[in-house]
Amino acid sequence: MTLKIGVIGTGAIGREHIKRITQTLAGGKIVAVTDVNQESAKQAVEQFNLDATVYPDDKSLVAADNVDAVFVTSWGPAHEASVLETIAAGKYVFCEKPLATTAEGCLRIVEAEKKHGKRLVQVGFMRRYDSSYVQLKEVIENKEIGEPLMIRAAHRNPTVDENYTTDMAAVDTLVHEIDALHWLIDDDYKSVQVTFPRKTKHALPHLQDPQIFNIETMNGVAISVEVFVNCQYGYDIQCEVIGEEGIAKLPEVPSVVMRKGGNLSAGILQDWKKRFMDAYDKELQDFMDSIKETGEPNGPTAWDGYIAAVTTDACVKAQQSGEKEAIELQEKPALYKKSITELQTQ
Numbered sequence: 001m002t003l004k005i006g007v008i009g010t011g012a013i014g015r016e017h018i019k020r021i022t023q024t025l026a027g028g029k030i031v032a033v034t035d036v037n038q039e040s041a042k043q044a045v046e047q048f049n050l051d052a053t054v055y056p057d058d059k060s061l062v063a064a065d066n067v068d069a070v071f072v073t074s075w076g077p078a079h080e081a082s083v084l085e086t087i088a089a090g091k092y093v094f095c096e097k098p099l100a101t102t103a104e105g106c107l108r109i110v111e112a113e114k115k116h117g118k119r120l121v122q123v124g125f126m127r128r129y130d131s132s133y134v135q136l137k138e139v140i141e142n143k144e145i146g147e148p149l150m151i152r153a154a155h156r157n158p159t160v161d162e163n164y165t166t167d168m169a170a171v172d173t174l175v176h177e178i179d180a181l182h183w184l185i186d187d188d189y190k191s192v193q194v195t196f197p198r199k200t201k202h203a204l205p206h207l208q209d210p211q212i213f214n215i216e217t218m219n220g221v222a223i224s225v226e227v228f229v230n231c232q233y234g235y236d237i238q239c240e241v242i243g244e245e246g247i248a249k250l251p252e253v254p255s256v257v258m259r260k261g262g263n264l265s266a267g268i269l270q271d272w273k274k275r276f277m278d279a280y281d282k283e284l285q286d287f288m289d290s291i292k293e294t295g296e297p298n299g300p301t302a303w304d305g306y307i308a309a310v311t312t313d314a315c316v317k318a319q320q321s322g323e324k325e326a327i328e329l330q331e332k333p334a335l336y337k338k339s340i341t342e343l344q345t346q
């Protein structure tokens, strides 16, 4: 059975996902697209030679009889309405981060899914599918470094455009670590405090860059994440877990090592599209396969989207107050108690 997919938002990641469904992955077909910029939607159809209808808006795309599942790849503030619309139609939805821009918005999605009675939503936290994070998680789960005590991480982008603001360091960038790190050590967040080191001359006046987020977990693990989005030299994701018996570090991205002109050198990636390419492939393949095999998506849930939103809200508050801010979650609903992946690996 081929999963027939409609895409809302045909910008950078929307097109990346259309390309992988059309050219790389098995089991899905893009049958519908929409974008507030209708020209962009039409261009996407031409670019990938799609046999797909261009709809005027998300509502009409979601309602189309031949659409089984929807990808929400529009701007963050538009996600909640499209996801709610899709759940109301009883269809599956893969939503890029953020699930919604507020914790309240995520809870509205959780409530809608609970009312529907089974999981329909997967959130695009692709690091859980990245082989280097999966290896790191295995080392931690097998207790090879004992109990984790501290994590040192960094999320660096070479540059960002002028629309990138100080809060986006949390909401747009750190959000990946927020999802990946609690999953990695199977713990919950307790509080966050933010410090602003000396500002780089490469950041525009309105942007504080770099920033350091100090997060404490319920088990007392101290996490420090540097977000530096004008680091100039490349796209660099680092993560080191310090445990009672040793240290485990995210492997470096393989790169050809050259000896040339008196230098020993290896390349560093320049943008996010390549770093998590395989993980994007795996997350979407898993989305399609699990729906076919079990009737529910397998990956990060709407509840994971809610955890991320509560945490990014606290981070933004901490940026503004300079104080340690609490990260407080509501009780996890039964629908999300165990993901299918967790049950399978027990």
Ligand SMILES: NC(=O)c1ccc[n+]([C@@H]2O[C@H](COP(=O)([O-])OP(=O)(O)OC[C@H]3O[C@@H](n4cnc5c(N)ncnc54)[C@H](O)[C@@H]3O)[C@@H](O)[C@H]2O)c1
Residues within 6 Å of the ligand: 008, 009, 010, 011, 012, 013, 014, 034, 035, 036, 037, 040, 058, 073, 074, 075, 076, 078, 096, 097, 098, 124, 125, 126, 172, 272
């Ligand atoms: N998982 C990741 O690593 C990753 C990477 C990049 C982007 N993202 C997320 O994906 C989303 C899109 O990012 P992008 O880089 O592709 O942005 P983009 O600006 O390139 O594309 C977004 C597209 O959505 C369209 N759009 C906006 N509002 C809409 C609406 N209401 N209905 C239909 N179309 C609408 C815009 O016209 C644009 O074409 C963001 O939420 C971003 O955070 C995730």
Ligand SMILES: O[C@H]1[C@H](O)[C@@H](O)[C@H](O)[C@@H](O)[C@H]1O
Residues within 6 Å of the ligand: 157, 172, 173, 176, 229, 272
């Ligand atoms: O939306 C992008 C994307 O999520 C990238 O993975 C991240 O590195 C960037 O900082 C962010 O702006």
